[in-house]
Amino acid sequence: MILGAKEIFKRYKGVNKELTVLDDINFEVQKGEVISIVGPSGSGKTTLLGLCAGLDNPTSGQLTLAGKAISNMTENEKAEIRNQKVGFIFQNFQLLPTLSALENVMIPLELQGRADGAKEKAKKLLERVGLGGRHHHYPSQLSGGEQQRVSLARAFSNDPEILFADEPTGNLDEETGSVVENLLFDLNKEKQTTLIIVTHDLELAHRTDRIIKLKGGKIVSDERLKSAELI
Numbered sequence: 496m497i498l499g500a501k502e503i504f505k506r507y508k509g510v511n512k513e514l515t516v517l518d519d520i521n522f523e524v525q526k527g528e529v530i531s532i533v534g535p536s537g538s539g540k541t542t543l544l545g546l547c548a549g550l551d552n553p554t555s556g557q558l559t560l561a562g563k564a565i566s567n568m569t570e571n572e573k574a575e576i577r578n579q580k581v582g583f584i585f586q587n588f589q590l591l592p593t594l595s596a597l598e599n600v601m602i603p604l605e606l607q608g609r610a611d612g613a614k615e616k617a618k619k620l621l622e623r624v625g626l627g628g629r630h631h632h633y634p635s636q637l638s639g640g641e642q643q644r645v646s647l648a649r650a651f652s653n654d655p656e657i658l659f660a661d662e663p664t665g666n667l668d669e670e671t672g673s674v675v676e677n678l679l680f681d682l683n684k685e686k687q688t689t690l691i692i693v694t695h696d697l698e699l700a701h702r703t704d705r706i707i708k709l710k711g712g713k714i715v716s717d718e719r720l721k722s723a724e725l726i
Contacts, residue, residue: 496559497657497689498524498547503556505542505712516542518712520556526656529683529690531700534709540693541661543709547691548581548659549573561656578606582655582688584679586662588642590634596621596645597630603653620648624678640671644678651682657689664696676702 503520506513517539524530532540545551546558549565558566561580565573582603583589590599600617604610621630624644634642643663650658663679664672676699683690692703700706701720708716 496523497526497561498691499557499559500543500547501557501559503543503546503553503558505539505546505551506554516712517546517553520712520714522707522714522717524657524689524691526689527687528705529680529692529703530705530707531692531694531703532707532709533694533697533700534715536695538709539712540709544659544661544691544693548583549577578603578653580656582650582653582658584643584646584650584658584660584663586665588634588639588646588666590642590645590649592634595631595633596626596637596641596648599634599645600648600652603649607653609653617648617652620652621645623682624648638671639667640675643667643671643675647675647678647682651686651688654686655688657691658683660690660692660694662694663692664694664699672696 500520500522503517504515505517506515520543532543534540546553547560549560553566556566557564560576563576565576597614597617600620601613604613604616618630621627624647626641626644629637629641637645660679664675667675680702694700703720705719707714
């Protein structure tokens with residue numbers, strides 16, 4: 496098991512009442528699985544992704560990531576786990592605007608203390624996603640699809656054990672989104688990374704091994720579509 500959620504609740508205090516965003520969430524993810532999390536807006540998808548990645552803490556319950564119980568870790572301890580084990584792809588790309596495409600891809604390697612060889616590895620990844628001639632372009636000089644391809648290269652640069660993708664094609668047109676989607680699945684297969692995708696796109700979801708559906712903060716279905724090639 497690379498990811499586990501046991502009796503997870505997430506609540507926020509409102510003005511007049513407490514709001515429950517996640518309500519008794521339980522599931523496990525094995526190494527090598529490719530999973531989509533779907534559901535209507537407000538169902539808790541992105542909140543759940545953030546908790547699983549250690550970006551926030553549950554109100555109660557236990558989360559396990561890469562063999563570590565992260566629910567009670569300090570922020571520094573969780574940052575170390577993310578740095579060593581986790582990759583991210585965001586809907587709005589989240590590239591640093593003052594850094595080139597190459598420099599953005601190098602960031603996770605440099606944070607790991609792997610500066611030696613980081614430039615060559617980043618160049619190869621940019622070539623892999625079709626941006627071999629765009630190394631020195633800044634995000635403002637790239638289209639949305641190109642920016643998301645840079646973020647793909649960055650996400651895989653530190654050889655993560657698990658990759659979290661939050662609406663990775665949500666800001667792209669259908670044609671560009673299809674290109675990014677294919678690159679994501681191809682790279683994931685090459686790297687044998689566990690992949691968790693939050694998406695509204697049911698066609699994308701049906702390309703995964705398993706679909707977890709949320710509604711009103713609860714898991715209402717957990718459907719395996721095909722046998723995953725587990726590591």
